Amino acid sequence: xxxxxxxEVLIRPMLNLLVILTNIGFGSFGVGLILFxxxxxxxxxxxxxxxxxxxxxxxxxxxxxxxxxxxxxxPQRRSQEQLKLxxxxxxxxxxxxxxxxxQMPIFIALYAVVxxxxxxxxxxxxxxxxxxxxxxFIEAGVPLDDYFLGIDLSASGGIPLAILVAAATWLQxxxxxxxxxxxxxxxxxxxxxQMMQWMLPLVFGYITITFPAGLGIYWxxxxxxxxxxxxxxxxxxxxLGIPFLIKPAAEREEQPTPVPVMASAPTGSSxxxxxxxxxxxxxxxxxxxxxxxxxxxxxxx
Amino acid sequence: xxxxxxxxxxxxxxxxxxxxAAACGGTGGxxxxxxxxxxxxxxxxxxxxxxxxxxxxxxxxxxxxxxKQAEDSVGEDIDIEAIYGNVVxxxxxxxxxxxxxxxxALDTSEAQPLLRWRFESDGDLVGGPLLNDxxxxxxSADHRVYFLDAETGDELARFSTEERIWxxxxxxxxxFYVSSMDSRLYAxxxxxxxxxxxxxxxxxxxxxxxxxxxxxxxxxxxxxxxxAYAISATDGAELWSFNTGNWVWADATVxxxxxYFANLDGRVLALERESGDLLWDYRTGDAIRARPALVDDIxxxxxxxxxxxxxxxxxxxxxxxxEEIVGSDVLSDPALINGSLYVRxxxxxxxxxxxxxxxxxxxxxxxxx
Numbered sequence: 001x002x003x004x005x006x007x008e009v010l011i012r013p014m015l016n017l018l019v020i021l022t023n024i025g026f027g028s029f030g031v032g033l034i035l036f037x038x039x040x041x042x043x044x045x046x047x048x049x050x051x052x053x054x055x056x057x058x059x060x061x062x063x064x065x066x067x068x069x070x071x072x073x074x075p076q077r078r079s080q081e082q083l084k085l086x087x088x089x090x091x092x093x094x095x096x097x098x099x100x101x102x103q104m105p106i107f108i109a110l111y112a113v114v115x116x117x118x119x120x121x122x123x124x125x126x127x128x129x130x131x132x133x134x135x136x137f138i139e140a141g142v143p144l145d146d147y148f149l150g151i152d153l154s155a156s157g158g159i160p161l162a163i164l165v166a167a168a169t170w171l172q173x174x175x176x177x178x179x180x181x182x183x184x185x186x187x188x189x190x191x192x193x194q195m196m197q198w199m200l201p202l203v204f205g206y207i208t209i210t211f212p213a214g215l216g217i218y219w220x221x222x223x224x225x226x227x228x229x230x231x232x233x234x235x236x237x238x239x240l241g242i243p244f245l246i247k248p249a250a251e252r253e254e255q256p257t258p259v260p261v262m263a264s265a266p267t268g269s270s271x272x273x274x275x276x277x278x279x280x281x282x283x284x285x286x287x288x289x290x291x292x293x294x295x296x297x298x299x300x301x
Numbered sequence: 302x303x304x305x306x307x308x309x310x311x312x313x314x315x316x317x318x319x320x321x322a323a324a325c326g327g328t329g330g331x332x333x334x335x336x337x338x339x340x341x342x343x344x345x346x347x348x349x350x351x352x353x354x355x356x357x358x359x360x361x362x363x364x365x366x367x368x369k370q371a372e373d374s375v376g377e378d379i380d381i382e383a384i385y386g387n388v389v390x391x392x393x394x395x396x397x398x399x400x401x402x403x404x405x406a407l408d409t410s411e412a413q414p415l416l417r418w419r420f421e422s423d424g425d426l427v428g429g430p431l432l433n434d435x436x437x438x439x440x441s442a443d444h445r446v447y448f449l450d451a452e453t454g455d456e457l458a459r460f461s462t463e464e465r466i467w468x469x470x471x472x473x474x475x476x477f478y479v480s481s482m483d484s485r486l487y488a489x490x491x492x493x494x495x496x497x498x499x500x501x502x503x504x505x506x507x508x509x510x511x512x513x514x515x516x517x518x519x520x521x522x523x524x525x526x527x528x529a530y531a532i533s534a535t536d537g538a539e540l541w542s543f544n545t546g547n548w549v550w551a552d553a554t555v556x557x558x559x560x561y562f563a564n565l566d567g568r569v570l571a572l573e574r575e576s577g578d579l580l581w582d583y584r585t586g587d588a589i590r591a592r593p594a595l596v597d598d599i600x601x602x603x604x605x606x607x608x609x610x611x612x613x614x615x616x617x618x619x620x621x622x623x624e625e626i627v628g629s630d631v632l633s634d635p636a637l638i639n640g641s642l643y644v645r646x647x648x649x650x651x652x653x654x655x656x657x658x659x660x661x662x663x664x665x666x667x668x669x670x
Contacts, residue, residue, distance in 0.1 A: 120425060120442070121330060121331040121332075121383075122331070122334070122385060122427050122467060122510075123331065123332060123632070123647075125510070126550075126565060126588055126590060126605070126632075129525075129547070129548050129565050129588075130565075130588075134547075136506070136526070139507055139525060139526060139527070139548070140506065140507060140526070142507070142508055142525055143464065143465065143482050143508055
């Protein structure tokens with residue numbers, strides 16, 4: 001059943017989508033891969049946004065977490081209190097892992113897809129035919145062009161591509177950690193972030209050298225988009241007029257202690273709802289808005 | 302949170318190993334599907350490991366290529382990887398294309414084959430060579446058609462298409478016909494260089510991996526667009542086409558009145574040569590890559606899963622079904638050698654099949670190679 005689902009729900013649709021995108025991308029499988037990456041990023045954007053918000057909410061809880069860490073020396077009790085705090089604040093500590101976890105099966109499935117689509121043995125084309133939907137537009141895309149910018153996408157990625165992938169991964173980690181500096185809740189995590197910053201480039205550089213270059217192109221594209229998102233989310237493109245998804249740390253520090261708000265049913269008040277949607281609104285502002293809404297309702301009566 | 306991060310790190314560290322695991326379940330290497338070929342008293346067979354081997358009709362191994370002499374003469378190890386195109390035998394010489402990019406010419410007159418020459422292209426060779434007088438013509442995955450001197454292996458000319466060529470050229474009336482994965486069929490002549498005969502190459506709607514078959518001024522050819530085509534050899538005009546329902550990779554088999562096509566749905570179709578009208582069809586249940594063999598009035602079809610079927614060529618009636626080879630993938634064309642039909646499996650085993658009743662006898666295999 002798992003094999004069937006893996007093939008029919010992930011591999012086959014992904015393969016056919018890639019062939020369609022290749023046809024749209026002027027018959028270039030490399031362009032198809034980049035379009036696929038953009039599409040994947042768009043589809044998973046709500047998750048990415050959730051990740052960013054979860055990270056922000058975690059930052060907001062930092063003072064209280066510090067308090068708990070100071071107050072409770074017993075690890076079990078401390079853990080219980082932390083979980084309680086997360087629950088009260090409506091924060092899911094796993095929220096920041098969503099996009100990463102989603103990316104993994106996509107990445108692994110893409111590996112199978114690239115192998116199926118670009119494998120140059122004639123036998124694999126018979127298998128490929130069985131995977132393609134019976135649509136003329138898709139079948140017209142075969143054979144797929146396995147060269148992109150002089151790179152054979154079906155062959156192992158070379159050293160230059162691996163260096164590019166590793167550099168982009170490092171830059172993404174760097175921008176991510178640097179731009180969120182000060183948000184890390186505990187020193188162990190900070191240490192792990194440091195380690196990840198070097199480990200991830202090595203892992204993906206290794207994957208690029210070992211596996212088909214198409215995979216490296218996907219990772220390079222998704223990483224570059226990630227870097228842009230980091231800048232958009234945490235600052236750095238103010239001059240372009242792109243609104244920040246997350247306010248810069250300096251601005252956050254000026255704000256009063258935020259109150260993380262759990263997702264709740266609409267209150268019937270647009271201004272209060274808006275404030276709640278923003279998730280980190282100061283307690284005093286929330287009270288003031290609620291008072292204003294009550295006054296409006298009284299006046300209406 | 303700490304545990305979550307640790308798990309994530311673990312997952313990242315495991316990713317390469319997961320990918321390796323996925324690789325194991327992926328596509329395999331090239332096996333080759335060259336048909337058995339007759340060479341004097343011997344049968345030439347592409348082994349599962351990519352060698353070319355000669356056997357007696359009883360299955361005794363006579364020789365295997367590459368030989369030490371061949372490796373010494375080129376100064377390096379030879380790894381052919383796989384042989385897909387059918388081997389051409391003429392005047393005790395054998396010409397074959399290797400997946401290692403080389404076209405090989407062997408002298409088979411001695412007890413051991415001698416490498417006369419080899420020619421390297423820039424791509425895998427999947428289609429076989431065509432020998433016409435003193436000229437060898439073949440296509441390569443580097444998109445080119447090469448014309449070589451059969452005696453010396455020197456390049457005479459080349460012609461570029463827009464995609465890889467996986468088919469074997471055909472020849473008729475001084476014209477070479479070459480189908481390419483760019484969906485075009487080219488008609489070429491070789492004089493002072495290569496020139497195209499038709500104003501425009503014939504353009505199918507899908508890639509052309511099957512080889513053209515010319516008979517009586519008409520070219521029969523199947524395509525990845527699922528259609529079977531009949532094309533005028535004179536000007537490249539489409540005479541008719543028929544939608545078979547799936548990719549056509551097997552070369553067409555031409556009979557007196559009918560032409561037979563097979564597709565990757567496992568369907569065999571008999572079309573009238575004149576009109577392209579469907580006379581009958583038969584479903585074998587699995588993909589057919591091998592060209593159906595016409596032995597007298599019996600059409601022998603081998604599908605991928607190794608099911609052999611004997612059909613009445615006139616009306617498509619099923620005469621027999623042989624499942625003796627089932628389980629061994631069959632993608633090679635069955636070959637008629639000395640009145641017997643030989644079928645090669647992807648593992649490199651060889652069976653002799655009686656086209657009258659489908660009884661099969663293993664000639665090579667079970668560790669013989």
